[in-house]
Amino acid sequence: MQRQASFQATETGRLYLVPTPIGNLDDMTFRAIKVLKEVDLICAEDTRHTRQLLNHFEITTKAISFHEHNTEQRLPELVARLKQGENLAQCSDAGMPSISDPGKELVAACVKEGIPVVPLPGANAALTALIASGLSPQPFYFYGFLERKHQQQVTELTALRNRGETMIFYEAPHRLAKTLTTMAEVFGEERQAVLARELTKRYEEFERGSLAELVAWAKEGVRGEFVVMVAGNDHPQEDEQRPSGTPLEQIQAAVDGGQSPNAAIKQVAKRLGLNRQDLYKQYHQL
Structure with a gap:
């Protein structure tokens, strides 16, 4: 068993997980700005993107890149700095670190070494979309991005077909129509779903309807990053004798x-x- 008292005196530094706005800069919290100004180093998914945010809020703290392609290289360096007493902040390009974004490896390394990990609350696309979707907000099942190949998606979605919770996925605009088509194939064309795009931005939109209706809409061409929410299955089609599982x-x-x-x-x-x-x-x- 391991106990973390986040704000008690410690010989090591702390890792702060700092959410960033998903579109509207006004969603940056006072606490997030304060932490980014006070830490010794910021670990950013993309330093060019993060620098724009830092400049907007007049934050001069040094930022270095930390993403899926340099994780193995950066981890020993970052853990060493934390052990020496430095405080680090980690942020992704938008939303919360570790949620379909880099972050989990550094968190796991800190937990293993007994280094405090302090999460800050803030913007998150999945929950922001869910509470305005009109679908049942709880329980919900967050999945994130599906695999890209059709057959892999079919396998993933088949395992989810009879879940009763509202399911939440992320998808890029150029793959949306194909992913919705596969969902309609596996879940059924009449399953209700909601698409949320450009959350917190000027062109924020929600599209609500059956998967068949949303497929037709998406095929006309879409822009923006999407949160895809699919209603749970209230009446599973499989009977008790039919095999379950993946x-x-x-x-x-x-x-x-x-x-x-x-x-x-x-x-x-x-x-x-x-x-x-x-x-x-x-x-x-x-």
Whole structure:
């Protein structure tokens, strides 16, 4: 068991997780500005983007890059600085660190070393969209970005098909129509969903309707980053005898029951409408 008393005296520094605005700079908190001014170093997803924010609020603290491509290189340096007593702030380009953004590796390293990690509240696209969606706000299931390939999305969404919670995803504009089409394929065209784009900005919009309606709308061409919210399944189509779990779990269950792997793969692929060769490669880890 490990106990963290965030603001008691410590020999190490502290890592502050600082949310940044998702569009409207007025959403920056007084506390976030104060922390960014007082820390010894800012770890930014993109220093060019963050520098614009820092300049706006007249913050002169040094910032260095910390993102998915240099995590392994930066981690030892940052942990060493924290151990020496320096205070660091981590921020992503928009929203909260670690939520579909870099951050979790540094947090995990600090927890392992007993270095206090202090989270600041602030802007978050998922919750901002959810409370105005009109869908049930709780319980909800945050998923973030799906895989990009169609068959991988089908596998992911199939495992989510019967969840009762409102589901929240992120998606880029150039992939939105294809992702919504796959959702309609797996969840059904009549499943209700809501799209939120350009949150907190001048052209903020919400599009509400069935997945079929939203697919037709998205195919006309869209701009902006999207939060995609899909209503939970109130009436699961699967009966109690139908296998549950992910496709790979269903295959393994059939194999454990005495079926050959090839027969199980063929059966699950047919039942779920998946590509048999893709399932074969996934199952055999090829």
